[in-house]
Amino acid sequence: MASKTFAYVLSVVIFSFLLQLHSSAGQTVVKGVYWFPGSGFPVSGIDSTLFTHIFCAFADLNPTTYQVTISSSNSAQFSTFTQTVQQKNPSVKTLLSIGGGSSSPSTFASMASQASTRKSFIDSSIQLARSYKFHGLDLDWEYPSTSTEMNNLGLLLNEWRAAVAKEASSTRNTTLLLAAAFFYTSNYYTLNYPFQAISNSLDWVNVMAYDFYGPSWQGSMNMTGPPSALYNPRSQVSGDTGIKAWIQAGVPAKKLALGLPFYGYAWRLLDASKTGIFAPANGPAISPDGSQTYSQIRDLITQSGYIKAYNSTFVTNYCYKGLTWIGYDDTESIFTKVTYAKAKGLLGYFAWSVGADKNFTLAKNASSTWGP
Template sequence: MASKTKTSPLLLFFVLCFLFNLRLSAAQTVVKGSYWFYGTEFEVSNINSSLFTHLFCAFADLNSTTYRVTIPNSVSTQFSTFTTTVQRKNPSVKTLLSIGGGGASASVFAAMASQPSRRNSFIDSSIKLARSYNFHGLDLDWEYPSTATEIANFGKLLLEWKAAVANESRTSGKSQLHLSAAVFRAPNYYSLDLPVRNISNSLDWINVMSYDFYGPGWSPNYTAPPSGLYNATASQANGAAGIRNWIQAEFPARKIVFGMPFYGYAWRLVNANNNGLFSPANGAALSTSGDIGYNGIRSFISSNGARCVYNATVVSDYCYSGTTWIGYDDVKSVSTKVAYAKSQGLLGYFSWNVGSDYNWTLSQTAFSTWGA
């Protein structure tokens, strides 16, 4: 009589999880995404959702006392109707509720992640909000876990979030919510390594913020490509290096979504006749921070007869008129970056943000460059 081996329930659980994740990976073929931010006052109904597979609704808040995810009262209607609105033009587009953002207090996220009960409040409230507002997923934008303790807690938060989302799907019978996070350009925050394995095991993908490398607020003395794909000097921050580091850290390329900015930064040149990359500058131009949307850049070029230059070595555009110099991404930069992301086997691309595009020029360029 042949002996029978009893299968461990724990082993069976991990096998089922593996098969479930495999099915999700197979179904998730590409992300052509962008963020909509209520602060731009760009109407949700004006989004050309046919140019996207995924749209991120930004941003939900994190209460500093209860550690629950909340929606600002002033935009509650826009958030609650976001999915139904964008699906009118594209019924297949997926939506995710994004939590946090660069303007959010990183210390509140750190405090939330530091204790199991607080993490549970965050997780439970985020799932309930996503379901009640008909989102297909959740996106975390904590900028950034910046100590060893915060990074460890970030990893714990993601694992618990994933487990809760899986459990909610089983008990509700609904499709499992997607989980993503906007993350630093590389798998280490300067000298601190991020929890790559936990991130990979928890999230469906990461939105790598391959931009804001340079700006007049933190590099005021010279012009530079804010989001160059490649480096012009050995020490220059660039998008390709960050993606390469993520992959070398054994993060799956098929879970990486490459980020592009639909905005640029304006510097004030020291000498109007010295107007190339890395020219002497004296802080920001046009505004206190120097940031300017692509639509504003196009207006500046038209109104001032600005000279435009595409640098194929770095993969970055810039324009200048008088002492005003703007670094940004135009059509050639966007098409080259999207082609790069596809060639590296990445899951896709995203942009920040739809409200800053100009007549859908950059969104259409990205969409058509990637192809079917």
């Protein structure tokens, strides 16, 4: 019994030491972007000089074994991802992102519920990251939806951190980076995230400060809205509210990256003469859910005569023509958001996704605004 107690105490001391080492060796800046194969944008086309970190999305979670896997259709692109993006920028870091909006949250919940299944996830993720030459891993569980799941998320993050530290020590490899994409604010509909585990175990959090309004969503179908407002005098749903909540919860500003959407949403107006934010509308326009990439929106402005506007109160761009209205981020709002992130002492920013900004207009704006 005494030997078991000693072993337990020793393990706690070692883990605490590893956490201290980790916390003293954090990132300096994140200029991040996600890439995913469904975008149709080639990995070789990414101007990686504009980024410090590029996320390759998404690896899958097997619902039976709880191991992280890469589909056969993605294997070839994922296996050469790091090598390809480092040709233009040898210092850029790559992270394998796991999950995403189309993955089953119940599978993640089941995986995180037991130590053995968490271990399956953790061990397989590390093995994949090493074999595919990624510099880190990114968790995108959307979303833990009970207090038990949030608690289990904390256990998962702590065990993940301990495992990557142990693996780096035993192999003498550089420790894998650990990041996660979380809700725009520190609680998911009143459920608090595990703040201590996040602060201790993640290198940073990608704060998804977007998708606040959409034309196919209940509550925002009948009027236009700023999809990713930095400020919102009408409600608490904004990027600024979320960032402040994360910091007030105890997660250091230097562990937060502000999310930037390289896309927007199109509404169908009820009255062509009413073209402002919160104008009467009737669901999506142009596409089934109204989504439009930044490149598509720019083409509408330059080629189809859409009128462009910027609202500095909300920090959002929009454009309109006839009965179509599109809310999105352009150079004005990107500049203001990146300036805000730097002034708040955040670690940086990230964008979804690189293929939506084909000419890198927004990426160049963000990178130059932050500076070297």
